Amino acid sequence: MFETINMKILLPELILICTGLAVILLDLVLRKKETVAFIGVAGALLSAYYNFSLMSLGWSGAVFQNMFVLDGYSSFFKLIFYISLIITIFISLNYIKTERVSSGEYYSLLLFSASGMMIMAGAADFMVLYLGIELMSLSLYILAGIMRERRTSNEAAIKYFFLGAFSSAFLLFGISLTYGLTGTTSIIEVAEALNRLGPAGRNITLIAVIFFVTAFGFKVALVPFHMWAPDVYEGAPTSVTAFMSTGPKAAAFAVMGRVLFYAFGALQLQWSAIIEPLSIVTIAVGSILALSQTNIKRMLAYSAIAHAGYASIGFLPGTQEAFAAMINYLMIYIIVNLGAFAVVVIMRREGIMGEELSDYSGLAKKNPLVAFLMLIFMFSLTGIPPLAGFIGKFYIFMGAVEAGYTKLVIAAVIFSAVSAFFYLRVVVYMYMKEAAEPSVLIVPHSVKLVLAFTSIMAILLGIFPSVLLDFARASLLG
Amino acid sequence: MSGNYIPSHYLPVISILAFSVLVGLGALIAGLLVRPRRPYEQKLAPYESGNLPVGEPRYRFSVKFYIVAMLFVVFDVEAVFLYPWAVAYDRLGLFGFVEMMIFIVILLVGYVYAWKKGALTWE
Amino acid sequence: MTLPQIFFAYFAVALTGLSLLVVTRRNPVHGVMWMLILFIHVAGLYLFLNAEFLAAIQIIVYAGAILVLYLFVVMLLNLKKIEKERKFQHIWIVGLLVSVAFLTLLIPLLGKFSVYPPPGEYSVERINSEGQIMTVGRVLYTKFLLPFEIASLILLVSIIGAVVLSKRKLN
Numbered sequence: 001m002f003e004t005i006n007m008k009i010l011l012p013e014l015i016l017i018c019t020g021l022a023v024i025l026l027d028l029v030l031r032k033k034e035t036v037a038f039i040g041v042a043g044a045l046l047s048a049y050y051n052f053s054l055m056s057l058g059w060s061g062a063v064f065q066n067m068f069v070l071d072g073y074s075s076f077f078k079l080i081f082y083i084s085l086i087i088t089i090f091i092s093l094n095y096i097k098t099e100r101v102s103s104g105e106y107y108s109l110l111l112f113s114a115s116g117m118m119i120m121a122g123a124a125d126f127m128v129l130y131l132g133i134e135l136m137s138l139s140l141y142i143l144a145g146i147m148r149e150r151r152t153s154n155e156a157a158i159k160y161f162f163l164g165a166f167s168s169a170f171l172l173f174g175i176s177l178t179y180g181l182t183g184t185t186s187i188i189e190v191a192e193a194l195n196r197l198g199p200a201g202r203n204i205t206l207i208a209v210i211f212f213v214t215a216f217g218f219k220v221a222l223v224p225f226h227m228w229a230p231d232v233y234e235g236a237p238t239s240v241t242a243f244m245s246t247g248p249k250a251a252a253f254a255v256m257g258r259v260l261f262y263a264f265g266a267l268q269l270q271w272s273a274i275i276e277p278l279s280i281v282t283i284a285v286g287s288i289l290a291l292s293q294t295n296i297k298r299m300l301a302y303s304a305i306a307h308a309g310y311a312s313i314g315f316l317p318g319t320q321e322a323f324a325a326m327i328n329y330l331m332i333y334i335i336v337n338l339g340a341f342a343v344v345v346i347m348r349r350e351g352i353m354g355e356e357l358s359d360y361s362g363l364a365k366k367n368p369l370v371a372f373l374m375l376i377f378m379f380s381l382t383g384i385p386p387l388a389g390f391i392g393k394f395y396i397f398m399g400a401v402e403a404g405y406t407k408l409v410i411a412a413v414i415f416s417a418v419s420a421f422f423y424l425r426v427v428v429y430m431y432m433k434e435a436a437e438p439s440v441l442i443v444p445h446s447v448k449l450v451l452a453f454t455s456i457m458a459i460l461l462g463i464f465p466s467v468l469l470d471f472a473r474a475s476l477l478g
Numbered sequence: 479m480s481g482n483y484i485p486s487h488y489l490p491v492i493s494i495l496a497f498s499v500l501v502g503l504g505a506l507i508a509g510l511l512v513r514p515r516r517p518y519e520q521k522l523a524p525y526e527s528g529n530l531p532v533g534e535p536r537y538r539f540s541v542k543f544y545i546v547a548m549l550f551v552v553f554d555v556e557a558v559f560l561y562p563w564a565v566a567y568d569r570l571g572l573f574g575f576v577e578m579m580i581f582i583v584i585l586l587v588g589y590v591y592a593w594k595k596g597a598l599t600w601e
Numbered sequence: 602m603t604l605p606q607i608f609f610a611y612f613a614v615a616l617t618g619l620s621l622l623v624v625t626r627r628n629p630v631h632g633v634m635w636m637l638i639l640f641i642h643v644a645g646l647y648l649f650l651n652a653e654f655l656a657a658i659q660i661i662v663y664a665g666a667i668l669v670l671y672l673f674v675v676m677l678l679n680l681k682k683i684e685k686e687r688k689f690q691h692i693w694i695v696g697l698l699v700s701v702a703f704l705t706l707l708i709p710l711l712g713k714f715s716v717y718p719p720p721g722e723y724s725v726e727r728i729n730s731e732g733q734i735m736t737v738g739r740v741l742y743t744k745f746l747l748p749f750e751i752a753s754l755i756l757l758v759s760i761i762g763a764v765v766l767s768k769r770k771l772n
Contacts, residue, residue: 024587028591105761131755142761142762142766207709541769565732565735577749
C-alpha cells in the first residue's frame with residue numbers, strides 16, 4: 001500500500017529529536033547537570049555527521065510524498081543550524097548555572113528548536129513548513145521566558161509569543177489562499193499550478209505572497225515587523241538571545257527562499273519589488289536606532305535587524321548567484337554574531353549583569369585577549385576589510401549592482417558606514433575608557449573554544465572568501 | 479461550482495439545539511417580563527448565609543489549575559489523534575502501529591517529565 | 602440563493618459578529634462565553650463542508666478543553682480592575698486604519714476565485730460511503746504521517762513549557 005519510504009533522509013532530524021527526548025529523561029535522573037549538555041552536543045555532532053555523509057553519498061531526494069527533501073539547499077542551512085546550536089550549548093554551560101535556569105528543559109528546548117529549524121529547511125510542503133516554524137518558535141517562546149524571576153524575561157516571552165502567533169496567523173492565511181488557488185500544498189506543485197494559471201490568477205496569488213512576506217518578515221525582523229526584536233533580545237537570557245539572533249533568523253531566510261524561489265518563482269519580479277523598500281528601510285531603521293542604545297543586547301538586536309536588511313538584498317536580483325551571496329552572508333554574520341554574544345555572556349558574573357555598554361569600559365586593561373576578540377567581531381559586523389563581514393557585504397552588494405539596484409547599494413553602503421559608529425563605540429569603551437573597578441573575567445573552557453573558532457573563522461573567511469562562496473553556490477545547485 | 483452539500487442528517491441536532499435555546503431564553507424572558515422589580519440594597523448584596531459580606535470575593539487563584547488544564551488539553555488532543563487511528567487500524571497494518579507508538583512514546587516522555595517534576599501532584 | 606448559501610451567509614455574519622463580541626466585552630469572562638458560541642458556529646460551518654469528524658473535534662477539543670483553559674487563565678489573572686479601565690487603547694484609530702487597509706487588500710479576491718483547482722479524490726459520496734472517521738484515519742496516517750509526527754513534538758514542547766514556566770517550585 002505504501003511506497004518504500006526512504007527514511008534515511010530523515011535520519012539527521014530523527015537523531016536530533018531523540019537526543020532532545022533523551023535529554024529530558026536523563027535530566028530527571030542525573031545529578032551532574034552538565035552531562036545533558038554534552039549529550040546534546042554529541043547528538044548534534046552525530047546528526048551533522050549523518051547529514052553530510054548522506055549528502056556526499058548522494059542519498060538526497062524527497063520523502064513522504066515530496067513533503068520533505070534533503071538537498072544542497074537544506075544542507076547548507078543545516079550547517080548554519082548545527083554551528084548555532086553547538087556554539088550556543090557551549091556558551092550556555094556556565095551561564096545557565098549562574099542564572100540558575102533548569103538545565104534539562106533548557107537544553108532539550110534548544111534541541112527541539114534546532115529540530116524545528118531543520119524541518120523548516122527541508123520542508124517541501126506548506127504543512128511541514130508551518131509545523132517546523134511552530135516547533136522552532138514554540139521552543140523559543142519558552143526559552144525566552146525561562147528565567148521566570150526576571151520581569152524582562154517574562155516580558156520578552158510574552159511579546160515574542162504574541163507577535164509570533166500573529167505572524168503564524170498571517171502565514172496560515174497565505175497558505176490557505178495558495179491552497180484555494182492551486183489546490184495543493186506541495187511547493188513544487190504550487191509552482192506548476194502557477195504556470196498553468198493565467199496572469200489574472202497570478203495576480204491574485206500575489207496577495208498570498210504578500211501574506212507570506214509579512215509572516216516571514218516578522219520572523220526575520222524586517223521593518224515594519226521588527227518591533228518585537230529589541231525587547232525580546234534584551235529580556236531573554238543572553239545565550240538564548242545568541243541562539244535567537246542566529247539560527248532562527250537563518251531558518252526564516254531558508255523558508256523565505258524556499259517559498260519565494262521555488263513556489264512563487266513565476267512572481268519573482270513582483271516580490272522583488274515588494275522586498276526592495278523593506279530591505280532599505282530595515283537597514284536604515286536598524287542602523288539609526290542602534291546609535292542611541294546603551295544596552296549591548298539591544299544594540300546587537302538593532303544590529304541584527306540591520307543585518308537582516310542587508311541579507312534580504314540578496315533576494316532582489318532573483319538569481320541563484322545572488323542567493324548564494326545571501327546565504328554566504330548569513331553564515332558569516334551568524335558565526336561573528338555568536339562570537340560577539342559569547343563575549344557578552346562571559347561579561348555576566350555574580351552580581352554584575354554586564355549588559356550595559358559602560359560595563360565594557362577598560363576591558364582591554366585586564367582582559368586584553370577578550371577585548372581584542374571583541375574588536376575583531378565588531379569590525380567584522382561593521383564590514384571592515386580584511387575581515388569576513390566585509391566579504392559578505394561585498395558579494396551581496398556586487399550581486400545587487402549587477403542587477404541594477406545601484407541606488408539601493410549606495411544607500412546600504414552609507415548605512416554601513418553609519419553603523420561603524422555604534423560598533424566601534426564598543427571598541428572605544430574597551431580601549432580608551434577607564435574602568436570603575438577592572439576585574440578579570442573568568443572565561444570557561446567551552447567559551448574559549450567558541451571564541452577561538454569564531455574569531456579564526458572571521459579572519460579566515462575574510463582572507464579566503466571564495467571557499468565559502470563556492471560551497472554556497474554548489475549547495476544551491478544540488 | 480459552489481458547494482451544494484447540506485448535512486441533512488444533522489437536522490435533529492440543530493432542532494434540539496434550537497429548542498433548548500428557545501426554552502432557556504423563553505423561561506428567562508418570561509420571568510423578566512412577569513416579575514415585579516423592587517430592588518433595595520440588602521437584596522442586591524451577594525448572599526453569604528445571612529452574614530454581612532466582607533472582603534473581596536476574588537482570592538488568589540492557584541496556578542495548579544492552569545497546569546492541570548494545560549495538561550488536559552495536550553492529552554485530549556492526543557486522544558483525538560487516537561480516534562481515527564483506532565477506526566482505521568485494520569487498514570494500516572504494522573506500519574500504522576509503529577507510527578502511532580512513536581507518537582505515544584513522544585508524549586509518554588512528556589508525561590514522565592510532568593510526573594517527575596511534580597506537576598501531577600495536587601498539594 | 603440556494604439553501605447552503607443561505608446557511609453560509611448566516612454562518613459568515615454570525616462568526617464575524619461573534620468575534621467582534623468576543624473582543625469588545627468589558628468583562629473577559631463574558632468574552633469567553635461568546636467564544637463558546639463562536640466555536641459552535643465554526644463546528645456548524647465544518648458540518649457544511651462535510652467534515653463531521655472535524656466538527657466533533659472542534660467541540661470536544663476547542664469548546665471542551667481550550668475554552669476551559671482560557672477560563673482558568675482569565676480567573677488566574679484576576680482582572681477585576683481591568684473592567685473599570687478604558688476598553689481600547691488610545692491608538693485604536695491606527696488599528697482601525699490597518700484593518701481597513703487589510704480589507705482593501707482582500708476585496709479584490711472576492712469573486713476572483715473563478716479558477717478552481719481540479720477536484721480532489723475524496724468526494725462527498727466517497728467519504729460518506731467509507732465513513733468519515735475511517736477516511737480521516739486512512740489519509741492522516743499514510744499520506745500525512747510526517748506532519749502528524751511533528752505535531753506530537755509540538756505537543757511535547759507544550760507540556761515542557763507549561764511545567765517549566767508555571768510550576769511554583771521545580772523539584
